[in-house]
Amino acid sequence: MLDSSGRNIDYMRISITDRCNLRCRYCMPQEGIEKVSMSQILTFEEILRICGAAVSLGIRKFKVTGGEPLVRKGCTGLCAELKGIPGVEQVTMTTNGQLLAREIGALRQAGIDGINISLDSLREDRYRKITGGGSLEETLRGLDAAIQSGIPTKINCLLQQDFNEDELPDFARLAFERGIDVRFIEIMPIGFGRPETGISNETVLQRLEQLYPNLVRDERVHGNGPAVYYRLDGDAAMETKAVESVAAGSIGLISAMHASFCGSCNRIRLTSQGEVKPCLCYEDSISMKPALEDGSEDALRRALAEAIERKPAGHTFEDRGSVDRRAMMQIGG
Helix, strand or coil: EECCCECCEEEEEEHHHHCCCCCCCCCCCCCCCCCHHHHHHHHHHHHHHHHHHHHCCCCEEEEEEECHHHHCCCCCHHHHHHHHCCCCCEEEEEEEEHHHHHHHHHHHHHHHCEEEECCCCCCCCHHHHHHCCCCCCHHHHHHHHHHHCCCCCEECCCEECCCCCCHHHHHHHHHHCCCCEEECEEEEEECCCCCHHHHHHHHHHHHHHHHHEEEECCCCCCCCCEEEEECHHHHHCCCCHHHHHHHEEEEEEECCCCCHHHHHEEEEEECCEEECCCCCCCCCCCCCHHHHHHHHHHHHHHHHHHHHHHHCCCCCCCCCCHHCCCCCHHHHH
């Protein structure tokens, strides 16, 4: 379905829980936030009904998120059922990786098409600090399991000044040595995010080009998002030991603050409480609860269509007063 700006909306991110087993400092305070009663959270049956209606409007790709989606019992089964909806082309997941090694077999059996792992440090002390006590070892076990499973795997990383910016070479090396995509995302003023502490992707690219003079644009399709990708060219790849892995690995830059990609945005978001957000930036949303209570697919389609039609032409992250102040885990990561 086309929105009012003529963009084809074919992708929906689905938050299935507001709960998380980490306390990342840019996502929520260390003491946590008040949890929503499970009675207010969409059931899997309701999520599937909404997704079925979304497919009828042309949405073909879904991302399962949270909070941390794997903390919700039955998450892998939901992924399998989403894959079974006629017309669905792709189901992927974003996770912090803490439970991934345990669940990777079930996810592969469910037919998951891709996994994004949030990882902001490769150093145990820093990882514990930024996540509020998480285990880097567990996340790396999950990363290894995902790679070994053959499921396309990406890492999402937020670089911050005076914290982990010195790890840029380590993350780049990880991409090229393991043959995966590592994406650097500029911090947005959502929840507890402070963009002034972030590193612009223009700076990231300059540093990468100093490290890898033969870095070139990667024109391959890597997914549904707005990342601009870079890879080592053939000559640079031949200088390494892991030629095949290097040829596959890429660096992605998602420049949410310094290079607006709103003109090509193709997504809407469904929160765990049943609100459809046309845009991450704003509080504006459409509740799906009345349509679910109505019981008809037509009601669900009308509500989704209204959300798509209300999608704004662009965000205004530079104006803090207009930004949704809820924590990212409440919106859906």
